[in-house]
Amino acid sequence: MIEQLALVPGYLTAHLRLSLLALAIGAGVSIPLGVWLTRRPRLEPGVLGVASVIQTIPSLALLAIMVPALAALGALTQRFGVPLRGIGFAPALIALSLYSVLPILRNTVAGIANVDPALVEAARAVGMTDRQRLLRVELPLAMPVIVAGLRTATVWVVGTATLSTPIGATSLGNFIFSGLATRNDAAVLMGCLSAAGLALLLDALIRLLEVGMRERSRARVGVAAATLALLCGYTALSFAGTGGERPIQVGSKAFTEQYILAELMAQQIETRTGSATHKLPSLGSTVAFDALAAGDLDVYVDYTGTIWATIMQRGDLEAPRDQVLGEVTRFLDATHGIGVAAALGFENTYALGMRADQARDLSLSRLSDLAPVSPRLEIGGDYEFFQRAEWKSLLATYGFAFARQRSMDPALMYRALQEGEVDVISAFSTDGRIAAYDLVLLDDDRGVIPPYDAIVLVSARLRREHPDVMAALSALDGAIDAAAMRRMNLRVDRDGEAPSTVARAFLAERSDSP
């Protein structure tokens, strides 16, 4: 809990910076655009339609789309010497700005359109120019409606900003994603409460500002404006402080093992080389790889089978472990300049798991046994699983016909299995929860699932510029076996220890032993 509290200022500042800037851009675009539309009513349905379509894109998808979009744009701007990162702050900012457009735009148009026509006529009759009419009559009278739109956008943006964690932008979502993945309810709660509190605070400040202006109360306007200015100034200062030498960017995907390994690598780098690191936790799987290829990320752990199937698009799944590792290494080097600094020494393969008692009742131990009873069972998989080549091979080889398949958050999948909502889940072989929940993994007796060696992937830039970091990472080659990994996972998942603590203990133990 105390560890989580220590993270609040950093996450909160990042969250505030992202939200405020997105809202400023959103309002800066939407209010002038809304005004312009009231002068060209014929274009209004079209433009509002586009804004509505953007709004209907699920926020997580909109954020994710920005990553390849910005990577493509970055390739273009790079030629003019302007680097643009495909993950992190920039894509999150653009997506959130787009997201804030509709409520502000719609309310600006409606607010101005609903100004009493008699007042518009009076404004013209007393000799106002179009501009004077807008500034002195229409905008002041539409202001309560526009501000209502801004407040809606504020609550949306602050809430949605928590989803920018998987694309590498620090936010209060870091609490939520890592908390969900490591079963740390306190962290999840911390993230939710902080985000809700921030949304309410900003909403209240904007409201105070608007009411104060309407009622011409200097005190209210003063308090609200000063507080908002203070928040903006504070986040701007923290922004300016992020310059200088870029720390080594260490990524992780959104599950326990990945958090531990990211901590472990970061600590290894810092103690061995003294280089500063920055962690990008809870990245989407392809986001992490794309970011590494683009050089936005320097190091993260992936698995040979994943690269083999999703990046290399290889259909031949039954290749031997060493051969896959060798081919993957050559492929990554040749196509992306990505290096494999170490193979950690364990495999984390996909496996199908069941509750031990249910497996006993049905006398199941192998996947071949599962196929005949599958029509009576339901299967749960993580978000990627059912799209993966392995699942297609499993279906083709064993001929499963489950009654129902459900995609769910990996963190919730185990609880669903425990509570009998699903009968079979896609599990990871190193998952500490397998022992914690008394599950069994069914044997892949026909060898469909490829080897999933955990490998440390490093960017071309890191290989080129930081030989010391490369050496520190290579020292981890073969350092962790499956049992060790499972133990570390269990300490986080079951005992509620922080990934950093577990990683530190592992490294300490390793340096103590000869």
Place this chain on the structure above:
Amino acid sequence: MIALEGLTRHFDGKAVVDGLSLTVARGELLVLLGGSGSGKTTTLKMINRLIAPTSGRVRIDGRDTAELPGHELRRSIGYCFQQIGLFPHMSVAENVAITPSLLGWDPAEIRRRVDELLTRVELAPEEFRDRAPDALSGGQQQRVGLARALAARPLVMLLDEPFGALDPLTRDRLQQEFQQIRRDLELTAIFVTHDMVEALLLGDRIAVLEEGRLAQVGTPAELLRSPANAYVERLMETPRRQAELVDRFLGRDAGP
């Protein structure tokens, strides 16, 4: 002073005002009279170009008004209408001060002018200056509307049924006050109404519009005596009958 020359306005291909020519002398009040859809409001709004004419022109003191940008023209012409249109987010004083402030008058001069006008329309400045328009009665609001229209010392006033929404006593009072102000300031005015009695009471001359065309123009007496067509005659019957009725109640014989 004011000359309309072949003034025409089409809406959706249909002529709402059709080739209207009229002159108004300096200091005269001309009433535009007609039923709804007769084109009287459209005519009025073409004079200060709230509506642009399809063809024809308006001259004020011989000068074609199309030569000026619309907003500059409107700053020199007072305009009052039934909905009044006081800006709810401004105080009474700010409403009255609008046109002078648009013209860039000195703030002290504007303050003096606002107080002078509020006094003129019988609203005590110290009591009403800082009030919100919403806090005023309908009659008080139209007084402020009148003060706002007069603020920049226009020589021409356009009025579109300004007293139409007021109760009869307030209307009567404001009509009298307006006449007094108009005479004191020697204003030239065009006054739109569909109220025959109001037209007869206020108008130096009355122009009757029928479907966008001029049916007849003349003094109230001329219109009563010799209506040019059946429509004008029918219009004049109403005040005549009302006058006879009133006379009968008072126990007098109707007319000579």
